[in-house]
Amino acid sequence: MPPLAMPRNPPEDPIKSHPTRAEQLDILADLVADRAGAGDHVLDLGIGTGYVAGLILDRAPGIDLTGIDLKAESLDAARTALAGRVKSLDLVEGNLENLGDLAVPEGPYRAIYTVLTFHDLPDEAKAAVIRWSAERLAPGGALLILDRIRLHRPALFPLQVALWNRIERVYGSAMRSAPDFDSYLADMGERNRPARFEDYFEWLEDAGLAPGCLHLHGNIALFAGMRAPAGG
Ligand SMILES: C[S@@+](CC[C@H](N)C(=O)[O-])C[C@H]1O[C@@H](n2cnc3c(N)ncnc32)[C@H](O)[C@@H]1O
Numbered sequence: 001m002p003p004l005a006m007p008r009n010p011p012e013d014p015i016k017s018h019p020t021r022a023e024q025l026d027i028l029a030d031l032v033a034d035r036a037g038a039g040d041h042v043l044d045l046g047i048g049t050g051y052v053a054g055l056i057l058d059r060a061p062g063i064d065l066t067g068i069d070l071k072a073e074s075l076d077a078a079r080t081a082l083a084g085r086v087k088s089l090d091l092v093e094g095n096l097e098n099l100g101d102l103a104v105p106e107g108p109y110r111a112i113y114t115v116l117t118f119h120d121l122p123d124e125a126k127a128a129v130i131r132w133s134a135e136r137l138a139p140g141g142a143l144l145i146l147d148r149i150r151l152h153r154p155a156l157f158p159l160q161v162a163l164w165n166r167i168e169r170v171y172g173s174a175m176r177s178a179p180d181f182d183s184y185l186a187d188m189g190e191r192n193r194p195a196r197f198e199d200y201f202e203w204l205e206d207a208g209l210a211p212g213c214l215h216l217h218g219n220i221a222l223f224a225g226m227r228a229p230a231g232g
Pocket residue numbers: 014015045046047048049050051052068069070071074094095096097114115116117120121
């Protein structure tokens with residue numbers, strides 16, 4: 001098999017400034033397509049304008065897709081972007097912090113994924129969304145979470161800075177950075193509250209899923225929680 005070229009962020013990606021995003025989305029899209037084929041149901045938590053969903057539909061055009069987002073205007077853009085590319089599309093305006101009010105099909109879903117949305121939620125809501133998702137996964141289904149993680153050990157901060165600098169040198173654009181650990185912490189707020197790496201393992205395991213980290217670059221991690229196969 002010929003070697004794969006490193007994916008590059010295409011201009012239409014709404015978050016294209018993120019230097020390692022293309023590669024991480026390429027991995028996530030491949031993993032979803034590996035789990036879900038024609039007729040399987042897939043759920044996107046925080047679908048935004050549908051960019052990530054489009055990458056998945058390129059690989060798995062026969063799936064049924066449900067997407068949730070807070071913003072009606074993003075859902076309208078997703079509807080336009082995904083029109084004609086998906087067997088069935090269900091876009092739901094809703095808040096992941098109010099799971100009881102979400103009007104989404106019960107599933108089961110072969111894959112549930114979320115990209116750069118969890119850092120918008122408080123930690124209790126992240127854990128609740130993981131539990132809620134686990135209850136809706138089909139046997140053998142996967143929950144995939146791609147998001148920033150929070151550095152919480154000050155001693156590691158200089159290494160993190162070195163990593164950010166390397167990413168800037170190699171990719172030509174920078175990830176979120178900070179001059180010192182206190183400034184890094186001070187930048188955490190309402191719309192920027194990534195969880196700690198360790199928390200994801202605990203939350204996934206508590207929800208009955210087998211947890212793993214499949215990719216980590218800089219401060220962006222791709223976590224997986226696998227539901228056991230039927231009879232497994
Ligand atoms: C940074 S964007 C990422 C969009 C898309 N996943 C992507 O990677 O291109 C985060 C998305 O999550 C949505 N979002 C944030 N908090 C949410 C919540 N509590 N419930 C539902 N959607 C939420 C936002 O409206 C936004 O569309």
